[in-house]
Amino acid sequence: MTENKKVPAHVSIIMDGNGRWARERGRERVFGHFEGVESVRVCTEAAVEAGVKYLSLYAFSEENWGRPESEVSALMELMMKSMKNELKTFLDNDIRFVVLGNRARLGDEMNAAIDNMMELTASNKVLTLILFLSYSGKWDILQAAKRLAKETGGDPEKLAQVGQEEFGRLLVTKDYPDPDLIIRTSGELRLSNYLLWQGAYSEYYFTPVTWPDFRREQFFEALEDYASRDRRFGKVK
Numbered sequence: 001m002t003e004n005k006k007v008p009a010h011v012s013i014i015m016d017g018n019g020r021w022a023r024e025r026g027r028e029r030v031f032g033h034f035e036g037v038e039s040v041r042v043c044t045e046a047a048v049e050a051g052v053k054y055l056s057l058y059a060f061s062e063e064n065w066g067r068p069e070s071e072v073s074a075l076m077e078l079m080m081k082s083m084k085n086e087l088k089t090f091l092d093n094d095i096r097f098v099v100l101g102n103r104a105r106l107g108d109e110m111n112a113a114i115d116n117m118m119e120l121t122a123s124n125k126v127l128t129l130i131l132f133l134s135y136s137g138k139w140d141i142l143q144a145a146k147r148l149a150k151e152t153g154g155d156p157e158k159l160a161q162v163g164q165e166e167f168g169r170l171l172v173t174k175d176y177p178d179p180d181l182i183i184r185t186s187g188e189l190r191l192s193n194y195l196l197w198q199g200a201y202s203e204y205y206f207t208p209v210t211w212p213d214f215r216r217e218q219f220f221e222a223l224e225d226y227a228s229r230d231r232r233f234g235k236v237k
């Protein structure tokens with residue numbers, strides 16, 4: 001089977017607008033996060049259906065730790081519960097589950113649950129679902145730079161050997177391809193510190209639809225838009 005270049009291998013989503021979606025309905029912000037979990041399920045199914053191989057989601061940024069304690073703990077609890085609830089679905093549907101980010105800031109209980117899910121799904125092949133948790137692009141680049149400094153000891157000869165590919169291997173995303181398509185919901189036109197290195201040549205898709213309303217139809221619309229793009233990676237055709 002030939003690879004269909006029109007289907008992005010890696011789709012990444014900045015899930016935004018849960019709070020506003022809830023507020024517009026006179027509900028607490030966390031209600032929007034609950035509804036957002038359903039969008040995660042639907043988009044995961046749609047990704048499998050479309051033949052996408054990697055679906056990554058910006059679930060919690062390093063900056064999100066600065067939200068009110070009640071919202072942070074509600075979000076963490078929701079994510080832990082949702083992960084556990086989805087384990088059977090991941091196993092039944094051959095989905096590999098991965099969490100990337102500053103894991104040191106997640107509690108022991110959360111880290112144990114993540115390790116368990118990652119181990120149990122490690123050999124699954126149909127789709128890799130990556131959750132970016134406690135992640136930011138600047139954090140990732142900085143931790144890579146620190147590791148490089150440590151590993152080379154600042155030796156100019158060793159540093160001269162380090163190109164973009166070698167540096168990319170120090171990022172937490174080293175085992176996964178860069179995203180072909182990055183979607184952001186809710187009408188905000190910014191990256192919010194997401195995949196700053198890895199998104200250098202991604203195609204971007206911004207939609208006014210808030211995350212709880214972003215479902216199968218909206219996911220396929222984004223893929224259709226991607227299929228119409230002409231990717232040149234800075235070169236000429």
Ligand code: FPP
Nearest residue numbers: 015016017018019020036037040059079082
């Ligand atoms: C952005 O909306 C959304 C988040 C910060 C959290 C996203 C998390 C989920 C949907 C739960 C994910 C669960 C799993 C299992 C992956 P916002 O709160 O920034 O909305 P606003 O911009 O309207 O304030």
